[in-house]
Amino acid sequence: MKLKKWGRLFPVLLLLLLVFTACGKKAEDTTAETAEVKEKDYIGETARNTIKLSPDGNVLEICVEDFSSVSLDENELKEYIRSEVDGYNEKLGVNKISFRQMKIEGKIVKLAISYSDLDTYASFNRMSVKLSSYNAAEADRIAAEEAAKHKAEERKTEAPVISDAELAEAGYSAEDLELQTTEEDKADEEVKAEFTSSSGKSVGSDEIPSGENLMLVTDERIAVELESGQIQYVNEHATFQDGAALTDGDGTAVLVLFLGI
Numbered sequence: 001m002k003l004k005k006w007g008r009l010f011p012v013l014l015l016l017l018l019v020f021t022a023c024g025k026k027a028e029d030t031t032a033e034t035a036e037v038k039e040k041d042y043i044g045e046t047a048r049n050t051i052k053l054s055p056d057g058n059v060l061e062i063c064v065e066d067f068s069s070v071s072l073d074e075n076e077l078k079e080y081i082r083s084e085v086d087g088y089n090e091k092l093g094v095n096k097i098s099f100r101q102m103k104i105e106g107k108i109v110k111l112a113i114s115y116s117d118l119d120t121y122a123s124f125n126r127m128s129v130k131l132s133s134y135n136a137a138e139a140d141r142i143a144a145e146e147a148a149k150h151k152a153e154e155r156k157t158e159a160p161v162i163s164d165a166e167l168a169e170a171g172y173s174a175e176d177l178e179l180q181t182t183e184e185d186k187a188d189e190e191v192k193a194e195f196t197s198s199s200g201k202s203v204g205s206d207e208i209p210s211g212e213n214l215m216l217v218t219d220e221r222i223a224v225e226l227e228s229g230q231i232q233y234v235n236e237h238a239t240f241q242d243g244a245a246l247t248d249g250d251g252t253a254v255l256v257l258f259l260g261i
Helices: 003-029 074-092 118-125 136-158 164-169 174-188
Strands: 050-053 059-066 097-105 108-115 129-133 194-197 202-204 214-218 223-226 230-234 238-241 244-247 253-258
Touching: 050 118, 059 118, 108 118, 118 129, 136 214, 223 230, 230 238, 230 244, 238 253, 244 253
Parallel strands: 050 223
Antiparallel strands: 050 059, 059 108, 097 108, 129 214, 194 202, 194 230, 214 253, 223 244, 230 253, 238 244
16 A cells, blocks of 8 residues: 555544544443433434534544455554554644544445644645635636646647747747747736536626635545535536535635635
């Protein structure tokens, strides 16, 4: 298994072992009082990797992972995970992550983990996810970057290879092509972000009021849900589905949210 893959699975493996350890201790310490406490169902019917945002900034993550092709050495992994968790919490000086629930359905492991804030979620999972106040200029900048990426890809795949002699014969030079590219790049800077509402209506970035609206920006492939409030608009790299916004991971997704604060 590649190191990068270990990093991506780390939160799941970490919490899986912590749960096993915690369950063993709980079996020894169970009393009549704790036996009457019914565990809250955080996961429900969730079947995809999801983050749920609450108005107070807390994040609930539902991890859904298939372990059918993974072979684990529990002892080695336990030692590694404990050192990583202790180091993470000691560095922060406070526990910002809590395990909530686990479900095992065949080879599918589902975990519910809560985080004190989105920055902690992003840091712990090594993911690019940011939340800030909605800013039309920033949305336009992201759209311009996406447009520039598309143009660069098109140039690589479609542009013919032309020698200096052929350019000279046609009355052009390499400097002329470079100037043309620069002018195209300037046009990219003027791109305006376009969004789609849950009803399918298209709106421009300048039509969305800032005020209490927030903007979630990510390059990851995740489902985003809100505990309260509404996901109002998404750009081309996200879609609405079953009360959530699904980002495709193929580009920078921008979600405009109202958390109901």
